[in-house]
Amino acid sequence: MDKSLRVWVESEAGRCVYCGFCEPVCPTLYPGGHRGYGPRGRVNIALNLVEGGKPTEEVLKSIYSCLLCGACNLVCPAKIDIVSVIRVFRALMWRTKTY
Amino acid sequence: MARRVSEDLIRLLSRDKVIDDPDIVRLYAREPSGISSEALAVVFPENVRDVSKIASYAYKNNVPVYPQGSTTDLVGGAVPEPSGIIVSFERMNKIVNVNILDSTVDVEVGVRLGDLNVELAKHGYMFPIDPASVNIATVGGAINSGAGGLRGAKYGTMRDWVLRLTIVLPDETGTIMNVGCRTTKCRQGYDLVRLIVGSEGTLALVAEATLKIAPLPETMATALAFFPTLENLFEAYREIKSSGVQPLIMEFMDHETAKLAGEASKSPINVEGHMLLVSVDCNFEAVERIESWLRGVMEKNGAVKVYTSKTIEGAEPLFTIRRSLFPAQVAIASELYPGRKKIVFMDDIAVPPSKILEAVKVIKSVSEEKGLKVSIGGHIGDGNLHPSVAFPLDDDTIKKKVLEWEFEISKIAVELGGTVSAEHGIGLRKKEFLRMEMEKLGSVKALEIMKGVKKIFDPKGILNPGKVV
Amino acid sequence: MLDPLQIVRVVEENMKAHGLPFPAPREALYSWAKPLKMPDRGSPMLYTGGLYQITPYIMSVVDSLSKFEDLKLISVALKASRLLSTLGLSGLVVRPRADTVSYVENILRSIVELLRKAGVNVAYGYEDDLYSGVLLYDLGLDELFKEHAVKVYKALKSREAKTIITVDPHTTHIMRSVYPKYVEGYDLEVKSYLEVLAEAGLKTEQQNGGDVVIHDPCLYARFEGVIGQPRFLLQKSGFKVLEPRRSGRMTYCCGGPIEGLAPKMAKTIAKTRLSELSEKHGVIVTLCPICYANLKSVSDDKVKVEDIALLLGGREL
């Protein structure tokens, strides 16, 4: 189960071309204060950490401050299901208690 | 090293203006160009004094600094290589003053072009430079990459719209300097503003800008047409360009790319050939006449299908396909290399409009020879083409082929009297190309002059090193 | 921002202890329904999932949490004393404001009456109107969510529900689009009351309701396709619906979903949205208790935030 979720996150997030089109629609980006609080950041944090590794405090804040509002999903040219990547990544982190 | 630098920066600015968490810093060390690297820390200046402190610190400690907007650069212009401090301007995002009488706006450089336009629209104005990345690109990034966009056919690029800059130099004191005038006419000795525009963060840190603004058009006539052959399309293009009318927008997409873009955007419009999209801004009284003229030209030159609109809102559905150029290119890449990490390589050449047809044809044949699937779109009103190919990261053979292809395309552009970069810049990726262009022009000396200029602005070579020249 | 893992743990502990993500008495979920005398089994069944009812409790929890956030001590305090869960489990302190409790209860009553007027007589599960588990799902507590979802499904089936009518976007989404992936054999038909009313063609006496600006909740607009119905219903009830700059699928979140984790950020987002909405008009209509609570908490006397059910039910502006 975990393995298939990991593989899914990797392939979904792995399609990110880093264009940043998702950032201007994200409500948490500006109040957050850095790129980790936007969808491009979250997707790539998930991608970079999905294989494990202890998430830092900033990583946790980034992943848990997402509203799951779906604004980013609508504008992503690679059609990544960003909301699900973030939610599933939360589930994986919690389950494996890597923190 | 990273530790010491970030501690210093925290002392210099404050804790919340510095990020040294490696997982977050990493997010700033990558670009859509596919190039990534590593950095020591990211700092977030909140005003020009912060910028000055950072510049002076970097100078005194010999640490490279890398200015960044949204890092949507396509040529490696914002990548921290070798490692250093990233200066992200994202928190300097205030629109300071809109002055309608002067037709100017004062901004901090972290403002996104899209947000700027939302504000200007309240006054009936716009900032006319609209790269496809308009909603994300920052003013600072657009200035430094010399960005252009859809409206380039009429409004040119950033170099035509920047009046004045507040810049910071990487020297002992982090000198703050104001260059340029608030007036359109300005003979302030050598034109340093124009020198900074398009300098890709290699000459100075740009903190604030005064930009020209333009009134929103009253309305516009738009025609979207599909042609069976490139020749037909080019004839229509030639006729419009030679008619004494100055189109606002003139966009091209080849048949297959348009088709995929149509699918990607779920547009109800059936793509029936190579696509030409033309908008002419005008007043209400003229719109009907111009619309039917556009339709006539398209039909006379063999368009199989023409869609038109007489309003700005009404044109929106006609733009959907064009706006999906990038998603289409991503879709093509996904189809070619399913399930693999890949880079979409969007090239950016310009040729004189009279050479557009030739350029498109040669690009197609070169790509075919190399066995690469190319998609071509572009702002053809000003001769700017964005041929794109993709390669999977795990395949060095294809990657090599793509790099050769890009060089070839650039050579063709220069041979046709054009240039290797129209609006994306030189960055890391196109330095060789620039040299080739200058060699062909018999002007290698120009590169020496550029290096000399760089040395005057940045004596230690710490500002976005390794880019452009 | 608070320590996210501590908050997740608090939610987990509360859920395990008494089936709600934050401390609130169980009766709070169904006591509002008693005077309406709905049959206690059958279909269609009104299923609230408890979100409206626990909103006042969430508001007080968030209120006290924000104080900790200001002190920047929350993580330390939580780690040291497990403050929140202790408070929660012993049922202390979290006392909601009476006016918000009665506000949300009026909304629920209004919904039942609107449905009745449209000829839809709903059953109601009372003690079996359990919390839907939305927050467990959102926070990635997948095992616990699955376990809970099965329980909710069984409870609804035991009350003979075939179609359930939901009252908020989060519950609609989770019951319609998420439960089927987690609960084997799931066969409930799920409709939001706004969809039901729009289909039934709302009957109304009201003629001139005035202007309102609509705030689309993300889940209705982007995930469940509920966009036209509220507009249709408001117009039918005599209101003129104004659209903010970002509306429909392109709506802008109220910030509410992170109010428990990052209260300050949630407020900042709510302020941004509130000013965008009130630029159009001073009366804002919400379709979700989270949106209501979050926008309301940053509004002043110049703007009014009202739930759609109350407006449709005839409340004067």
Ligand SMILES: Cc1cc2nc3c(=O)[nH]c(=O)nc-3n(C[C@H](O)[C@H](O)[C@H](O)COP(=O)(O)OP(=O)(O)OC[C@H]3O[C@@H](n4cnc5c(N)ncnc54)[C@H](O)[C@@H]3O)c2cc1C
């Ligand atoms: C999908 C896609 C489509 C695009 N379409 C277009 C297009 O149509 N037209 C076009 O012109 N470009 C286009 N681009 C390229 C890019 O978006 C633009 O060049 C944009 O203007 C860059 O803005 P940015 O804020 O992302 O800048 P960045 O990428 O962050 O920076 C760009 C360059 O400017 C420098 N820089 C940034 N801020 C400062 C500053 N304050 N001081 C000094 N130097 C600074 C950086 O070092 C870098 O060299 C596109 C990119 C993508 C991904």
Ligand code: SF4
């Ligand atoms: S879903 Fe999360 S990442 Fe996407 S726009 Fe909303 S808050 Fe931002």
Ligand code: SF4
């Ligand atoms: S829009 Fe999609 S592809 Fe672009 S940066 Fe965001 S997640 Fe990546």
